[in-house]
Amino acid sequence: MTKVNLITGFLGSGKTTTLRHLLAHKPADEKWAVLVNEFGEIGIDGALLADSGAVLKEIPGGCMCCVNGLPMQVGLNMLLKQAKPDRLLIEPTGLGHPKQILDMLGAAVYQPWLTLHASLTLLDPRQLRDERVVQNENFRDQLAAADIIVANKQDRQEPADRDLLQHWQAANLKGRRLVEAEFGKIDPALLDEPRLNQRVLPDAAEHHAHSHPPSALSALRLDNNTRWRRALNQGQGYYACGWVFDADTVFDTIGLLEWARLAPVSRVKGVMRIPEGLISINRQGADLQIETRQSTPPDSRIELIDEQAAEWNTLQSALLKLRLENKA
Structure with missing residues (x-):
């Protein structure tokens, strides 16, 4: 049985840095895998995580959160059946909506294969003063779907950012946990927290466009x-x-x-x-x-x-x- 965590966060919130920290503290006797998706077609995170010691699978730009979910299903199935990891960390694009992924992971077909643990969402509190970000439906729903909010980049914040975070926490967390971090350095034990947030999310607006049909399950390569x-x-x-x-x-x-x-x-x-x-x-x-x-x-x-x-x-x-x- 593979333990699975969804790690989300808007653009620039520090997801990849957090993943690198978690992978660096992987128990020596466990096999971990990472399923990563980025908005663009190039695939930067795969290069950043290549030396992490985890099994890595990349999905082309934007496909992980699409309604049809086919690239996500194929990538997930390959990792579960071929790599058989003890833990799988899933990192969607910062512009992705979590609903389709969470629905898929909770489907009956995957119950014999995986156990969904806490979903973590990275938040740079400075984003709370950017109206374009705050009004983005994916930003809001990523935070709404999380079991644990990681208020990252504490070293970059001003007192006004901390005040804004406190106001947001009082209005939005409603019993969920918030932890503060610098450089994505969070306690790996958070990954073993249970998935308790059963909030029903709205369907995401489907308006993703590809420069070409997403026919490959890897980032752009030279030939x-x-x-x-x-x-x-x-x-x-x-x-x-x-x-x-x-x-x-x-x-x-x-x-x-x-x-x-x-x-x-x-x-x-x-x-x-x-x-x-x-x-x-x-x-x-x-x-x-x-x-x-x-x-x-x-x-x-x-x-x-x-x-x-x-x-x-x-x-x-x-x-x-x-x-x-x-x-x-």
Whole structure:
């Protein structure tokens, strides 16, 4: 029997960082798996979690929360039957609605295979002062579906953010648990809390669009001698553009960071090769975080998300000029 947790949270709330923390504290005698989905087609989280020691399955942009749920069912079935993990952590896109996933996990067909434990939703309390986020139905329903709310990024908050969180907690939690965290560092024991929240959620508005039919159960990959590719996606009032580059492409460090910092979009996330090795980039609004590592990734990939379609061709031209060698 596989223990399953749904870990949700809006864009930039810190889901992937939290997953990495939890996986780093996995019991040595247990086998864990992660089913991950992102809004875009590129698949950044898979690269960030690749060295976590867990079995990883990626689902293409937006498909996990779609009403038909077919890619989600296929990915879930493969993990349960082939990997047979002791625990499965499911990370939907930050723009995803949890209803279809929770309904599927609670279906009778899965009862012999899995036990649904507490659903965790990551919240950056600063999002509570962004009216566009607060009015987003997926943001509201992710929080409504959670057994445990993780008020993340405590190190980034102002006193006004804490006051707003307290007001929101008093009006919305109604007996559910709220824990505070920095950098996603939560107690792994939270995963063993029971699934108690039986609130009935409304059906999500189905307005996700794909740049191409979702025929593969993995993030965008390069084939043949292709040096790089671009993928577009849109839905839920957001637009995404991402690029993947081969392993021989190396980027200028300072130029890349400036490109990510100044890109006129609300969200930037990537794992890129630079002369020093590997750098992960995570930007939400003006909040830019970078982390360097020594491991060598199989490729480089970066994605931009915004509430409106940006000048993708202009951003692409600037990014391509930052390649240091083997330009193609």
